[in-house]
Amino acid sequence: MWWWSPRYPFSQYLITLIEMDRKLVQQGAEARLYSGSFYGRPCMVKERFSKSYRHPTLDKSLTSQRIKGEVRAMLRCRTHGIPTPTVYMVDQESSSIYMELIEDSMTVRQHIADTQQQYPEDAVERLQPIAAEIGKLLGKMHSNNIVHGDLTTSNMLLKGWVDERPVIVLIDFGLSHFENLAEDKGVDLYVLERALLSTHPGTEDLFDTVLKYYSATNKKEAVEVMKKLEEVRMRGRKRTMVG
Numbered sequence: 035m036w037w038w039s040p041r042y043p044f045s046q047y048l049i050t051l052i053e054m055d056r057k058l059v060q061q062g063a064e065a066r067l068y069s070g071s072f073y074g075r076p077c078m079v080k081e082r083f084s085k086s087y088r089h090p091t092l093d094k095s096l097t098s099q100r101i102k103g104e105v106r107a108m109l110r111c112r113t114h115g116i117p118t119p120t121v122y123m124v125d126q127e128s129s130s131i132y133m134e135l136i137e138d139s140m141t142v143r144q145h146i147a148d149t150q151q152q153y154p155e156d157a158v159e160r161l162q163p164i165a166a167e168i169g170k171l172l173g174k175m176h177s178n179n180i181v182h183g184d185l186t187t188s189n190m191l192l193k194g195w196v197d198e199r200p201v202i203v204l205i206d207f208g209l210s211h212f213e214n215l216a217e218d219k220g221v222d223l224y225v226l227e228r229a230l231l232s233t234h235p236g237t238e239d240l241f242d243t244v245l246k247y248y249s250a251t252n253k254k255e256a257v258e259v260m261k262k263l264e265e266v267r268m269r270g271r272k273r274t275m276v277g
């Protein structure tokens with residue numbers, strides 16, 4: 035077989051093997067996600083595809099930057115004790131990141147929706163520990179100057195519970211950057227607020243909890259980030275009023 039050829043690089047052989055048994059699990063606007071295995075470990079492959087409306091050279095370079103940024107942010111989070119999937123391998127040729135598959139997890143979005151459906155009376159009360167954990171993680175992330183860029187409840191995976199404390203894994207760092215500006219951190223929180231309230235109506239109290247724990251964790255910057263968040267909200271409101 036051609037891939038047994040000694041001139042065929044081992045990494046390529048490995049990729050061929052992984053590709054043979056992978057299954058498409060999600061097709062997004064920018065990437066396809068496959069599940070498979072990597073050296074016998076459950077693996078998720080995130081493959082970015084090209085955008086036909088972009089110039090091919092520009093597209094290649096943007097995609098490549100996105101991948102580098104995503105991997106860098108994931109590693110940086112892990113260095114600071116913020117759970118993200120372990121990165122196994124990057125293949126720029128196919129614009130793919132091979133990472134740990136977070137097994138038996140569900141998105142926080144799904145968990146909130148399920149809880150709201152199952153316990154319409156006291157869903158918010160039951161979800162408080164999740165909001166507290168999100169606040170802590172984001173506080174830690176921002177105090178290390180990592181701005182996520184796309185904070186939604188779909189980009190957080192609930193992996194399970196340890197001593198009644200939820201284990202949440204952050205994913206999808208393709209729009210992240212390193213920044214110590216309070217403005218960018220305020221925008222990051224605003225994006226989450228909009229996503230949370232529009233996807234899960236009636237969760238204002240949960241966002242308050244996120245902010246409470248965020249502030250307790252990112253003490254040094256809390257006041258300034260909250261001020262920026264308020265400014266961004268005002269701008270948002272003005273925009274909706276104008277049209």
Ligand SMILES: Nc1ncnc2c1ncn2[C@@H]1O[C@H](COP(=O)(O)OP(=O)(O)O)[C@@H](O)[C@H]1O
Nearest residue numbers: 060062065067078119134135136141188205206
């Ligand atoms: N490492 C992972 N383990 C388990 N599920 C994952 C993992 N990475 C992504 N997913 C699932 O795939 C979905 C899309 O992945 P994501 O990185 O957010 O890509 P997109 O840019 O398309 O939003 C996530 O919402 C989650 O359900």
Ligand SMILES: [Mg+2]
Nearest residue numbers: 188189205206
């Ligand atoms: Mg996503």
